Amino acid sequence: MGTKLIIDTDPGVDDAFAIALAAVSTDVELLGVTTVFGNVPLATTTANARRLLQLCDRTDVPVAAGASRPLVYQAARRASGVHGSDGLSGQAGSLPEATRPLEERDAVSLLVSLLEAADEPVTIAPIGPLTNIAALLAAHPGVRSKIARIVLMGGGVARGNSTAVSEFNIWADPEAARRVLAEDDVPCVMVPLDLTHQCAVDGAWLAKVAASGSLGRTLEAFTSEYRAHYRQVLGYDGIVMHDAVAVAEAIHPGLLRTESFPVTVDTSAGPARGMTLVDRRAVPVEAAGRPVDVAVDTDVDKLRDFVLSRLAGGR
Template identity: 85%
Template structure:
């Protein structure tokens, strides 16, 4: 097998595409999926993840539920909404029932057991709030050597989406994000909004996906509420693949072009809460956070074709 991978997720339409991308890529050994609150509450993100794996024929992959709330402060307003009431445009219950039981252990325990059992370092792709990953690194510091890198979808260099400056996954638990991005030692790739928006797909791309076969057709049916939101954001019928862009990089390192910058996370109670501060000065005058690989560019056509070919059945 190729890349050993664990996904931490809060499905979510773009999470659904990301899970399916990993599940259908022959060079990926998908060791497990852990769930976190985010686009919808934890019970629903967990059910969605299990159903999505069943859809992909991957009942071999264990799923464990993790954090139901942020590390420190509860959100002051409702999370999510862009993905519909159930996270999948109201279509979650049309997916097949999962045959594999939910793991008895919690997400952190599953992460530890999978990492301990691995015979080589494992990539982790957190594509929701970083609560589970922060808890893992805080409680099990010795596990760092078993993680090859963390490829996370989150943050923004010059924009936000939940607020003017904060991206949703970071805003949902800034303290956890600061712990993972700014304060730890595990190699980290941050895939921000600035890049994921460049990789948006249109109705033609989605039509090709829908016409590709059973998996592609089902994934396309999950996008209606999400696309309605992005029609307003993008100005055309399409959507942003956010989480699938990060998982694509986890599967094929180097698919995204990265540059190394000091990054920190604003955990204040003010209007910048959840902002990722990426220090792009040529010569920073003072320490401005840990140096992190920030994805800044990609061959957009190659990225779109890579995702489409896997979801359409090309392996």
């Protein structure tokens, strides 16, 4: 069947592209989707995830709601200024209503049951704050052997977006991120801002998505407020589809080139809170954290074509 995959998400415009990418890929066995607070509050991220799966005709995929706040300290703000108040540039109402009921069990319970039932290790793609994944690893250590790898979108090597040095998903719950990235032993791929910005797409690419069919038209319609933000960031009409880059790697291992570096997360209350500290020294001396595969490069045209062809219904 291909890659067994679970997505943990906070939709979010780029999350919508990522969910659709996995949902329509016939070489992916999408076992479940779990939701977390992040770009917008939990109730909204959960509704968006369910309705996005309905859009993709994936009523077979269970959705469970997870953490509504960080493990320790409440975040100071959300990303609604980037994604719009409903997470989808004000266009969430265009999505069909979900017919599959929300799971009564919480996200961690669903994750445990899916992992325990799997007959081979499962890839988890967390593309929001890492609260649910940290809780899973802390409370259910026995499932580690059922996780093939964690491919997460988050962090930055030399840049931030929520602060000068901190990327949003990590900044939203640094304690959870530290647990997953620096203090556990499950194989982990970190897809940072540095790489996702290299994979930005322009208005012409988005026009091709819109022209590809009804799914593409709906996804492109979600980008209006997101594009307004990224016009300022990029200096041209386009977007950074952060989460779709990570899910592309989860689907197609090796699409991104990675290098192993010790990584830890700053959990102090100071200005570096949420910073991912990637130790790139040739010979680290008392390096903090543990080795993480950090995505550093890709064939950008191939990556863009991969996402576009899948969203357009190709393989």
